Amino acid sequence: MTYADFVNMHAADLKVTPEALFNARPLSFPMSTNRRGEELVEFLSRCVEINLEGKRVLDVGCAYGGLSIALSNAGARVSGIDVSNKFIKYAEANALNSAEADFHVVDASSVGVRKLFEKGSFDLIVINDVLEHIYDTASLVANIDWLLNDTGMVYFKVPNSFSPRFALSEGHRKIFGLTLLDPDCWFHLLPKRASIFYRPLSHFQAIFSHFNMPQMLFVDEERVFVRFTLRKLKNQIKEIFDKARDYNYPDQQVKGYLRDGIIRFRDEYFYDVDNHGEEFVKFKYGSYFFTGFAGRAAAAIRPLHPVREIDGIGRIAERGAPPARAFVAERGVSDEQIENAEWNGEPA
Ligand SMILES: C[S@@+](CC[C@H](N)C(=O)[O-])C[C@H]1O[C@@H](n2cnc3c(N)ncnc32)[C@H](O)[C@@H]1O
Numbered sequence: 463m464t465y466a467d468f469v470n471m472h473a474a475d476l477k478v479t480p481e482a483l484f485n486a487r488p489l490s491f492p493m494s495t496n497r498r499g500e501e502l503v504e505f506l507s508r509c510v511e512i513n514l515e516g517k518r519v520l521d522v523g524c525a526y527g528g529l530s531i532a533l534s535n536a537g538a539r540v541s542g543i544d545v546s547n548k549f550i551k552y553a554e555a556n557a558l559n560s561a562e563a564d565f566h567v568v569d570a571s572s573v574g575v576r577k578l579f580e581k582g583s584f585d586l587i588v589i590n591d592v593l594e595h596i597y598d599t600a601s602l603v604a605n606i607d608w609l610l611n612d613t614g615m616v617y618f619k620v621p622n623s624f625s626p627r628f629a630l631s632e633g634h635r636k637i638f639g640l641t642l643l644d645p646d647c648w649f650h651l652l653p654k655r656a657s658i659f660y661r662p663l664s665h666f667q668a669i670f671s672h673f674n675m676p677q678m679l680f681v682d683e684e685r686v687f688v689r690f691t692l693r694k695l696k697n698q699i700k701e702i703f704d705k706a707r708d709y710n711y712p713d714q715q716v717k718g719y720l721r722d723g724i725i726r727f728r729d730e731y732f733y734d735v736d737n738h739g740e741e742f743v744k745f746k747y748g749s750y751f752f753t754g755f756a757g758r759a760a761a762a763i764r765p766l767h768p769v770r771e772i773d774g775i776g777r778i779a780e781r782g783a784p785p786a787r788a789f790v791a792e793r794g795v796s797d798e799q800i801e802n803a804e805w806n807g808e809p810a
Pocket of ligand 1: 524526547570592
């Protein structure tokens with residue numbers, strides 16, 4: 463099988479023609495899996511010195527397999543894992559005859575992964591748009607610690623729970639206020655399970671460092687220091703208050719929860735403005751996603767572009783210039799594209 467067979471399989475599942483899937487713009491999340499995978503591998507090699515040739519790589523939450531395939535085509539020996547049996551079948555179909563990768567159905571936060579792989583067997587573990595879907599992140603990162611070798615590193619990307627834009631419209635469900643509420647409150651606004659857990663940046667810093675990955679390098683993929691002003695962020699917070707005023711709440715209880723969430727968010731924003739520098743605030747609130755690397759003390763995480771150090775956050779590298787070919791909207795090339803980018807972080 464190949465990508466074409468993967469598309470046929472997907473079309474049959476959706477009861478549409480493959481042409482309809484090929485012609486849709488933007489391409490759906492499954493359809494763009496290979497292209498996104500290639501772009502991510504290109505992005506990694508633009509951020510840090512990286513040689514994938516012969517490296518053992520684990521793709522956690524691999525979904526349709528595009529990233530695993532791209533990593534394999536760059537010379538890595540790849541294993542992809544996903545909790546969904548359906549996605550693993552897709553990934554296998556997608557990779558067959560086009561990449562050497564093995565795929566496994568397993569919950570990455572369970573001890574099941576330790577039965578599949580040898581301790582310390584991976585040089586690189588990628589976890590792209592997955593951390594926010596996992597409740598037990600501590601067990602997940604404990605497993606990563608178990609699987610990573612002594613010089614290994616992790617690449618991650620996770621949406622920012624402190625983005626006022628996502629408070630105005632949560633990325634997956636497009637609902638106002640969700641990111642300001644605890645997940646158990648989501649049931650008031652969403653009829654079914656969402657499996658999305660927003661956490662502050664400090665949560666990820668704390669667990670990686672606790673589980674023997676003390677090195678952290680973020681990449682300012684979205685150019686927040688250039689794009690954002692405190693005035694713009696303040697206006698977005700005002701917009702949250704305006705929207706809350708006119709919102710059609712299902713009941714008074716939800717209104718109360720959301721009011722508390724908004725006030726807490728506003729107070730933290732102004733506390734940060736008063737107590738941390740402007741750069742801290744721009745990064746913490748302006749980023750839509752946090753993208754970066756965590757690594758062992760001995761890992762060689764060598765950024766290829768200038769790095770700034772911000773108290774309370776750590777090292778943040780500039781992103782390199784994207785290739786001439788448009789660096790697709792969902793990863794953002796121009797400010798306008800970033801502003802207008804459709805969220806594309808959810809398998810359909
Ligand atoms: C938003 S998708 C990201 C897919 C892929 N990494 C990419 O960038 O295209 C999240 C993936 O994480 C998987 N996932 C969620 N919880 C998981 C868990 N506990 N263990 C393994 N995979 C999980 C989902 O099934 C889904 O395929």
